[in-house]
Amino acid sequence: MLDFLEQRGVEVVDWSGRELLDAHEQQLGEPHSRERIKVVPREEMLATALGRR
Numbered sequence: 001m002l003d004f005l006e007q008r009g010v011e012v013v014d015w016s017g018r019e020l021l022d023a024h025e026q027q028l029g030e031p032h033s034r035e036r037i038k039v040v041p042r043e044e045m046l047a048t049a050l051g052r053r
Helices: 001-007 016-030 042-049
Strands: none
Touching: 016 042
C-alpha cells in the first residue's frame, strides 16, 4: 500500500514522523504553560513530521 501511495506522489507520515510532530507541538505549548499547541496548516504539519523543519 505504501508503494502505491509513494508512486502517486503522496507523502506518507510513519509513526516516527508522528512522534516528531507531537514533540514539536509540545515544544510550542511550553512557553504558554500548555500541554501543546496543535499545528493545523497541512504543509507545516507535513514538513515537521517528515523532518524538514
